[in-house]
Amino acid sequence: DTGVSQDPRHKITKRGQNVTFRCDPISEHNRLYWYRQTLGQGPEFLTYFQNEAQLEKSRLLSDRFSAERPKGSFSTLEIQRTEQGDSAMYLCASLGSGETQYFGPGTRLLVL
Amino acid sequence: AQTVTQSQPEMSVQEAETVTLSCTYDTSESNYYLFWYKQPPSRQMILVIRQEAYKQQNATENRFSVNFQKAAKSFSLKISDSQLGDTAMYFCAFMNSNSGYALNFGKGTSLLVTP
Numbered sequence: 001d002t003g004v005s006q007d008p009r010h011k012i013t014k015r016g017q018n019v020t021f022r023c024d025p026i027s028e029h030n031r032l033y034w035y036r037q038t039l040g041q042g043p044e045f046l047t048y049f050q051n052e053a054q055l056e057k058s059r060l061l062s063d064r065f066s067a068e069r070p071k072g073s074f075s076t077l078e079i080q081r082t083e084q085g086d087s088a089m090y091l092c093a094s095l096g097s098g099e100t101q102y103f104g105p106g107t108r109l110l111v112l
Numbered sequence: 113a114q115t116v117t118q119s120q121p122e123m124s125v126q127e128a129e130t131v132t133l134s135c136t137y138d139t140s141e142s143n144y145y146l147f148w149y150k151q152p153p154s155r156q157m158i159l160v161i162r163q164e165a166y167k168q169q170n171a172t173e174n175r176f177s178v179n180f181q182k183a184a185k186s187f188s189l190k191i192s193d194s195q196l197g198d199t200a201m202y203f204c205a206f207m208n209s210n211s212g213y214a215l216n217f218g219k220g221t222s223l224l225v226t227p
Contacts, residue, residue, distance in 0.1 A: 033214055042116075042203050042217030043157070056212050092156065099145050100212050103157040 002026075004104035006092050012110045013082055020078045021107045025091030029102075031095035032075050034067060036060065037106070038088045049075060082111045114206050118218035123217045125194045126226050131191045132179075133221045144208035145213070146180065146187045149152065152200040160202070193207030194225045 003025045025032045030051050035043035046065070047057045061067075064082075069075040077100035079086055082096050089108050093101040115138045123138045125131035126198040137146070148160040151198050163180050175195075181187045191198055201222050 031213065033201075035175070035215075042219050044204075045214040045216070048212055048214055050212075056214070068148075089171040090191075093157075093215075095213055098162065099207060100147070100159055100161070100162060101213075101215055102148075 004092055004094055004102050006090075006107050007030060007106040008107055010108050012108075012112065014112050015084060017074035017082055017088055017091075018078065019082055020076055020079045021092075021109075022076050023073055023104055024074045025092070025103070026096065026102060027096030029096055032069060033093045033095070033101060034076065034077050035091040035093065036088045042090050058063060076108070079109075082109075084111050086102055087111045113140075114208075114211075114216050115215055116143075116204055116206050116218035117201075118204055118221050120221045122221070122222045124224045124226060125191075127194055127196060129194055129196055130190060130192045131223065133191075133202050133204075133223065135187045135189070135218060137185050137187065137204070137206050139185070139206065140206070141208050146178075147205045147207065148176070148178070148187075148189045149176070149203045149205060149217075150198075150200045151203065154196075157203070160177075161189065175212060183197075192215065194223050196227065199223060199225045 007022045033048040034046040037043040049069040064080045089106045091106045093103045116185045143164045146163045151173045201220045204218040
């Protein structure tokens with residue numbers, strides 16, 4: 001069990017650029033979740049996958065956001081035409097036994 | 113929609129003392145899970161303790177215990193014998209099957225343990 005990993009850990013980009021984040025869940029976990037956390041707030045749910053199927057998307061996930069989980073393994077979260085308001089920590093988690101979610105270290109995004 | 117409220121933005125406790133963090137939630141569901149997660153400064157979110165709503169017995173994990181009052185929709189976390197390493201943000205979270213087991217977090221309580 002190597003835990004949930006995320007890459008990159010930090011990303012600085014200019015407004016209008018596209019960015020992509022990757023999450024590798026714990027290998028035997030079928031469900032994968034993405035959250036966004038802004039400074040001083042709790043994480044907010046964005047979307048989740050059951051294997052390769054994206055089953056739910058939050059209203060926070062605007063049209064500029066897209067997530068995929070090809071083959072039900074790793075997942076990517078892409079933000080197109082980034083805005084300063086996208087600056088946040090993006091967290092990934094996978095669901096294990098006892099309905100417990102295990103979190104990765106997060107990707108901190110700063111949009112200049 | 114379920115809401116989770118943590119009414120204490122910041123708390124402080126001396127080393128070796130006991131502290132209780134409050135959490136209330138609102139739901140019409142009867143089956144759900146409640147969690148406390150810890151997020152140390154610049155480090156990742158880790159599970160502290162979990163409680164299944166159908167279980168009347170309060171969960172305990174070493175120095176951490178909860179007071180789960182289902183009728184009052186209250187889920188407080190007690191940390192005994194506080195240690196410097198307990199300094200962190202603590203988030204209360206709600207989960208049930210209706211939301212695909214996605215977590216609904218409170219805003220967090222920043223806990224500082226002082227020597």
